[in-house]
Amino acid sequence: MAASQGTRPPTSGLVLGYDARHPFSAIPLADRASVQALLRALLDPLEPFFSPLRARVRCPGATAVRFDQTASEVEGFARPLWGLACLLAGGGEYRGTRWWIDGIRHGTDPEGAEYWGWPRDNDQRMVEMCPLGFALAVAPGIWEGLSDKEKANVESWLGNSINEKNMPNTNWLWFRVFANLGLKKNGGKFSPERLEADIRHLDTFYRGDGWSNDGPEGIHQMDYYSSSFAIHFLQLLYAKLAGEDDPERAAEFKKRAQMAALDLAHYYDEEGRAIPFGRSVGYRFAMVSFWGALAYADVELPAPLTWGMVKGIVLRHLRWWQTQHDMWSPSGTLTIGYSYPNMYMAENYNSPGSPYWACLAFICLAVPETHPFWTSQEETHWDVIPRIKALKHPGHIMSNLGGHCMLLSSGQACSYPMKGTHAKYGSFAYSSFYGYSVPPGLFTLEQYALASQLGLSDDGGEFWKTRRLSESALVERGGGGGGAGTPVLVSRWSPFPDVHVTTYLLPPDEATPNWHLRVHHVRAEGRDVGTRPRLMGNYDPETPEAWAGGYEGAFAVSDGAVGIRALEKEGGRTATLVNADPNSNLVQPRTTIPTLQGKVKKGEKVWYVSAIYAKPSGPGVSKDEYLSGWETVPEVPGWLKEEMATS
Incomplete structure (x- = not known):
């Protein structure tokens, strides 16, 4: 087979200098x-x-x-x-x-x-x-x-x-x-x-x-x-x-x-x-x-x-x-x-x-x-497929509301101890716009970079455990029965042998397209977990400026906006911003993670209801619209309220 000379010149001398663009x-x-x-x-x-x-x-x-x-x-x-x-x-x-x-x-x-x-x-x-x-x-x-x-x-x-x-x-x-x-x-x-x-x-x-x-x-x-x-x-x-x-x-x-x-x-x-x-x-x-x-x-x-x-x-x-x-x-x-x-x-x-x-x-x-x-002429497929769909076998709920595609995930895990496996498979949500974050270190929240994860610490915040393996995970239908209602992902997992968590993941809806819900039932049978950390590398965690009320929440605005708010009536969680260590995120080398923190004492059972906000930048979205949906939080569905009241 003879080599073709093609139409492009050799690029063996290609050097991408300051502000250069690759061919x-x-x-x-x-x-x-x-x-x-x-x-x-x-x-x-x-x-x-x-x-x-x-x-x-x-x-x-x-x-x-x-x-x-x-x-x-x-x-x-x-x-x-x-x-x-x-x-x-x-x-x-x-x-x-x-x-x-x-x-x-x-x-x-x-x-x-x-x-x-x-x-x-x-x-x-x-x-x-x-x-x-x-x-x-x-x-x-x-x-x-x-x-x-x-x-x-x-x-x-x-x-x-x-x-x-x-x-x-x-x-x-x-x-x-x-x-x-x-x-x-x-x-x-x-x-x-x-x-x-x-x-x-x-x-x-x-x-x-x-x-x-x-x-x-x-x-x-x-x-x-x-x-x-x-x-x-x-x-x-x-x-x-x-x-x-x-x-x-x-x-x-x-x-x-x-x-x-x-x-x-x-x-x-x-x-x-x-x-x-x-x-x-x-x-x-x-x-x-x-x-x-x-x-x-x-x-x-x-x-x-x-x-x-x-x-x-x-x-x-x-x-x-x-x-x-x-x-x-x-x-x-x-x-x-x-x-x-x-x-x-x-x-x-x-x-x-x-x-x-x-x-x-x-x-x-x-x-x-x-x-x-x-x-054929290029077309978009989003005019003809549903914006929300549950995928049984991968254990995903897919959504395309609020400016990005997102999947909620439960149950998957790599079969061997891969670096950052809890972030690559065990996170609750993955976005086409925001990417996911991996830990560049394993000491304090800045290094763990717990985006879309629930971390539990029993040592005052130095080391954190998250969801890696689920004991069970399934797609359910919330409310209505007979297959009706919104799809919900339910997983059960144990970060410690004597601490057990049941997690419910609910996708966005048309009324609040930039929000989704993550609900956790935490049972701390054998130890205290989740206290405010003693160590945070970017600021003094003991100052009032570091915290807000859980329902007030915390948000970050840059390339769009992200935020988190606590919707439970009781629980005493507070909101803060964690400046994750550089290069922890796949898409953006500098990231800030809005975070809720609370404490569950040994022997307690606590429900945490978190509403997560995400509004990406994009065509037709001006900067003054990034937080346009922040004040309209989603409703906790009635079937879940009933389950919380009886557990």
Whole structure:
């Protein structure tokens, strides 16, 4: 396969200085050609970071990762291949195509200086075999350009090694499926037995209504891995590439995608932002890859969705990322982080090349230009889907009122001790506008950054426990019975063995669109919890200026407004502002968190009713409107008042 010179000049000398803008941000997005140009702008800055034989990419940043350095550089090489493969599959060209072809040749040569190395059990190299397998499947020129010996090397590294090793019992199994599928599509040696066994086992992750869990029974984790990062995305790619050989399974995967689409549409707001939730959100615009995969797999959209709506979700999302000017390194490569470089929110598997999993978003480039995904006019989906919807399987209530998309969440948890896992899965609310916050430290409230969480301390405020695991969680209907009424999330959890909390989460309504309710029944059976902290780093907590009455509440105004008020008649809570440590939030590096604080003595049972206010800035919202709804608090529903009175 000959490398194309394309139309863009090399950018190996790209340096983003003061107030500079990445070429990625300067491309008007409207059609397929413009998205192709967007991908080229993403790939170009990688050029100077290839190794001499092109088999590795050492992205800027000397940060370590849980796996070895070679695997880290293989990750830097392989993840951009998602985008290049999609571009080539759709007939596009890129001047650097030869870099990756040469890299595959040298990386799989066990006698070569830049050999990638044999994977061990649960090795990171297995993840990177997935984009390589996909590239071989959709861009046959890569395989055709290899000699017989080089093909044998690829077969050995990509097929034999992964088929003989143990893998995590998660979405990783899909990576082995695609390693085998890439070889199969080119007539190479693969394991049909392993391919079939893996897909059969992955099917046990399915929970119904289109949703798959990222793991077996006993794990409740349905984040973007269940949709755009891995499971649904790869199911759809499989349906496209293996549909002729496996038509029944391909039809089933498409059916699941049709059902899931009506739920997943709720995660993307009118401005193109997705709701950050769960782990690996540093993969950024990969959040939208599910939608391009629908088109690639020729799925018939479920009513009322149209291809104009799907196109709108994808292009608006990419446009929003074009406005995030701080996510780049000075040399123009993606950084670890979200809207800006941030190691606090990173997982221990995020190497400097890890963010290029974002290239999944470019699956739309493999879609023919004659497909209605490209020929339709952009539309918004929010004219035809409900503004409030309960999602049974992920345990979410979705809302789009008051200027942003939000999900209320209960019950999910990562299956292993991830950094900030209580914030990534255990928070009560997640917003497309505000993002979530992670703790940059574990001492006092400023470091814990307890946004959208209930923290309990038994030592005067030095250390805090929050919701991480729920003993039970379910979606109920408040009032009316028989399925009527507003959806409510109820979870039960115990931050200490002798302190138990039942939490009720109620979404906004049309009357008070900027408010939602969080109600907590706290039973402190064995200890005092939640006293005013002795230590607060930003001000003296003993001064009157630091506090307000709970019902009076506290709010912060900057890019829109947020606030919190106590609605219970008794309880003695007070309101204050916590200046969270810098870089704790995904979207804004400086944040202030309005907070209510109170004390529950040993043996007490207390009801806390918190009303949370959020009004983002945005088109048509002037600064003097940020607090326009602050004085109109929501009503506590009658059924909940009755439950509180009898408990």
